[in-house]
Amino acid sequence: MTHLTLTRRGLGAVALALGAPSVARAQSGVFRIGLILPMTGPFASTGRQIEAAVRAYLRQHGESFGGRRVEILLRDDTGTQPDVTRRLAQELVVRERVKALAGFGLTPLALAAAPIATEAKVPMVVMAAATSIIPSRSPFILRTSFTLPQATKPMAQWAARNGIRSAVTMVTDYAPGLDAEKAFKEQFTADGGQVTAELRTPLRNPDYAPFLQRVRDAAPQGLFIFVPSGEGAAVMKQFAERGLAQAGVRPIGTGDVLDDDILNDMGDPVLGMVTAHHYSAAHDSAENRAFLEAFRGIAPNARPNFMAAGGYDGVHLIAEMLKRTGGSDDGEKLVAAAKGLSWTSPRGPVTIEADTRDIRQDMYIRRAERRDGQIWNIEFDTIAQVRPNI
Numbered sequence: 394m395t396h397l398t399l400t401r402r403g404l405g406a407v408a409l410a411l412g413a414p415s416v417a418r419a420q421s422g423v424f425r426i427g428l429i430l431p432m433t434g435p436f437a438s439t440g441r442q443i444e445a446a447v448r449a450y451l452r453q454h455g456e457s458f459g460g461r462r463v464e465i466l467l468r469d470d471t472g473t474q475p476d477v478t479r480r481l482a483q484e485l486v487v488r489e490r491v492k493a494l495a496g497f498g499l500t501p502l503a504l505a506a507a508p509i510a511t512e513a514k515v516p517m518v519v520m521a522a523a524t525s526i527i528p529s530r531s532p533f534i535l536r537t538s539f540t541l542p543q544a545t546k547p548m549a550q551w552a553a554r555n556g557i558r559s560a561v562t563m564v565t566d567y568a569p570g571l572d573a574e575k576a577f578k579e580q581f582t583a584d585g586g587q588v589t590a591e592l593r594t595p596l597r598n599p600d601y602a603p604f605l606q607r608v609r610d611a612a613p614q615g616l617f618i619f620v621p622s623g624e625g626a627a628v629m630k631q632f633a634e635r636g637l638a639q640a641g642v643r644p645i646g647t648g649d650v651l652d653d654d655i656l657n658d659m660g661d662p663v664l665g666m667v668t669a670h671h672y673s674a675a676h677d678s679a680e681n682r683a684f685l686e687a688f689r690g691i692a693p694n695a696r697p698n699f700m701a702a703g704g705y706d707g708v709h710l711i712a713e714m715l716k717r718t719g720g721s722d723d724g725e726k727l728v729a730a731a732k733g734l735s736w737t738s739p740r741g742p743v744t745i746e747a748d749t750r751d752i753r754q755d756m757y758i759r760r761a762e763r764r765d766g767q768i769w770n771i772e773f774d775t776i777a778q779v780r781p782n783i
Contacts, residue, residue: 422461423461423462423464424463424464424492424493424715424720424722425464425466425489425490425491425492426463426464426465426466426491426492426493426494427466427468427482427485427486427489427491427493427494427495428443428447428465428468428495428496429478429481429482429494429495429496429497430444430467430468430469430470430496430497430498431469431470431471431472431499432467432471433469433471433472434471434472434473435597435623436472436473436498436621436623438622438623438652438654438655438700439498439521439622439623439700440469440496441695442695442698442704443498443520443521443701443707444467444704445688445691445692445697445701445704446688446691446697446700446703446704446708447465447704447705447707447708448691449684449687449690449705450704450708450709450712451465451708453683453687454709454712458712458715458716458720459715459716459717459718459719459720459721460719460720461715463711463712466485466489468485472499473596473597474502475504475505476505478497478502478503478505478506479508479509482494482505482509482510486509486513491515492515492516492727493516493517493518493711494506494509494510494515494517494518495517495518495519495707495711496518496520496521496704497517497519497521497522498700499522499567499621500522500524500527500567500568500569501567501568502522503517503519503524503527503530503534504527504530507527507530507531507534508531511531511533513724514533514724515533515724516533516535516711516714516724516727517534517535518535518536518537518707518710518711519534519535519536519538519707520537520538520704520707521538521622521700521703522538523540523541523569524540524541524569524572525540525542525781525782526568528749528750528751532728532750533728535710535728535731535751536750536751536781537703537704537745537752538700538703538752539671539699539703539752539754539781540572540751540782541569541573541576541619542573542576542781542782542783543671543754543756543781544573544647544669544671544756545572545573545576545577545617545619545647545669546576546577546580546779546783547756547758547779548577548617548645548667548668548758549577549579549580549581549586550584551667551669552586552615552617552645553580553581553584553586556614557586557614557615557643558585558587558614559586559587559588559589559614559615560577560581560587560588560613560614560616560617560645561588561589561590561592561607561608561613561616561617562574562578562588562590562591562617562619563592563593563594563601563604563605563608563616563617563618564591564592564594564618564619564620565593565595565596565599565619565620565624566593566594566595566596567596570593570619571593573617574591574593577617589611589613590607590613592604592608594620596621599620599624599627601631602631602634605631605632605637606635608637608642609635609636609637609640609642612642614642614643615642615643615644616632616642617645617646618644618646618647618650619646619647619649620649620650621649622649622654622698622700623652625649625650625651625652625656626655626658626659628650629650629659629663629666630659630662633662638662644666645667647670648669648670648671648672648673648699649670649699650668651666651668651759651761651770653673653697653698653770654696654697654698654700656696656768656769657767659768660768663761664761664762664763664768665760665761665762666760667759667761668758668759668770669756669757669758669759670699670756670757670759670770671699671702671740671755671756671757672698672699672702672740673757673759673769673770673771673772674696674697674698674769674770675759675769675770675772676739676740676741676757676772678737678739678741680737680738680739681739681740683739684697684739685739688705699740702738702739702740706739706743706752709736709738710734710745713730713731713736714727714730714731715727717730718730728750731745731750732745732746732747732750733745733746733747738754740754740755741754741755742754742778744778746780749782751781751782753778753781754779755775755776755777755779756775756776757774757775757776758772758773758774758776759771759773760773
C-alpha cells in the first residue's frame, strides 16, 4: 500500500500571510483510521457488527469530513491475544501512518493498545470494550460503547423493586465481568437484596453447565448474568436444559446476554427475560430507523446489535472531531474537540464527558418479546443520562 506524504512547504509563510486558520486549511489528503477488530475467532461477531456499522455510516454520510477523506485500514486481532493487538496498533501507527485507532473488542486488547496511542499521540476510540478503567489508561482514549456499571446498576435496582430478594451472580472471569459482579452486588444489597453466591466462568471455551447446576442447587429467586457478546445463546440454552425457570429462578442481566445479533435464534427460553442496556434494535426513533436502513445496506441478513451502535457512533465521533478541527492531524486537538460533544445517536442522546472522555447515555430496561414472528428486546423503562462510572 502506498504511503501518502503531506507537503508542508511554505506553510509558515502562508500562515503569516493569512493568519492561523490557514493551518487548518493546509491539512489535506487522506485521514487514515486503523480499525482493529476480532474478525476471526470466538468473538468474530463483534468484528463483523462494528465493521458493518462503520461502513454504513460512511455510506450514509460520505467519506470526507473537515476537508479530509477518511480511509479505513481494517486489521484482525483474532479477539483474544493482547500481544497481537499491540503489534497491529504499532504497525498501523508507524508503517501505515494512521491518525486514529479504533475498534477494540475486549478490555485486555484495548489496554494493550493504550500505550501506543499515548506514545504516538493519536486518538483511540474504543467502540466495544466496557471495563470502567479503560479511558484512564491514556489521555487519548475516547469511548463510544458503554461501561458495565452503567447497565448493571439499573438492572440491580429493577430486580430489587420487582420481587427479587435473593440472587446469584454469574459473570465471565475477566475485567468487565468483575465490574458487573461488583456493581450488581453493591446496588442490589444497598436496595435490600442478598447475593448468595458469586460464580465466575472462564473467558475461553466456557462450559456453563456446572455453574448453572450450582445455581439450581442454591435456589435463588434471580440469576444475574454477564457474558461477552455472542455467548448468551449457550448460556440460555443450558439455563433451559437444567430447568432453572421451572425451579423459580428468574434470569436477568446486561444486554450482552440477549445480543440482537443472535436473539432471534435463541428461541422461547429467552422470552420474558429482562435486561438493562443502552441499545436495542427495536429502539423507536427516527435516528435508529435510519441506522437500521443503512446497516441493512451493508449487511442485509444481519440485525445490528449494541456493538454496531458503538461502531457507528465511534466513526461519527471521529467525523465530528475532523469537522471541528478543520481536518487536523494533531491528536491533542482532535481529542480536545471531542470533549463535551453531544449528539442524538441511534440509541438516544449521548455525550462524551469532558472530564472522563467516556460516554454518558440513557439506559433502558427491556423485556424479550415475540412480535411479528421475531424476538426483540422491547424497552419499557428509561434511566436518563447515566454517567459511565456511577
